[in-house]
Amino acid sequence: MSETATVAAITKSVHVECEPERAFRVFTTEIGTWWPVETHSLNPGEVREVVWEERAGGEVYELSLAGDRCRWxxxxxxxPPTRLVIAWQVNPDRLGTEIEVRFTPEDGGTRVDLEHRGWERIPDPAEMRAGYTTGWDHVLGRFEKRFAQP
Structure with a gap:
């Protein structure tokens, strides 16, 4: 019997100066105000909108300027406002991973903990996992900066 080795999850945390309800809303339905679609999308520089369907079974997808719908x-x-889990599969030809995000009140704001897991599903995950490890730093940095805006 063969056993699949577990590949360590990527874990990241940031603190934002707002209540969990607002942090959850900005992370999800307001994702288009902070996600770096110019570099981290399926249509870089051509994204009109990012949509987050607010329910289990819903989808997260981008709409291109040409009207193409690309599922993330x-x-x-x-x-809401404490936790979400998504099956992340931006490439329909590859197995996906899973992302869990938790929103916890902390020191007058909210701690946002992200765990990106399920790497053992990906054949030879090292390069892809390394890209996401640094990619999440950039993406969550943009999320943090969103709260400094008026």
Missing amino acids: ATVLTWE
Whole structure:
């Protein structure tokens, strides 16, 4: 019997100066105000909108300027304002991973903990995992900066 080795999850945390309800809303339905679609999308520089369907079974997808709909993920768990889990699969020809985000009140704001897991599903995940490890730093940095805007 063969056993699949577990590949360590990517974990990241940031602190934002707002209540969990607002942090959850900005992370999800307001994703288009901070996600770096110019570099981190399926149509770089050509994204009109990012849509987050607010329910388990909903989808997260981008709409291009040309009207193309490109799926990023499926919502597995929707528990506003404390937790969400998505099946992340931006490439339909590859197996996907899973992302869990938790929103916890902390020191007058909210700690946002992200766990990107399921790497053992990906054949030879090292390069892809390394890209996401640094990619999440950039993406979550943009999320943090969103709260400094008026």
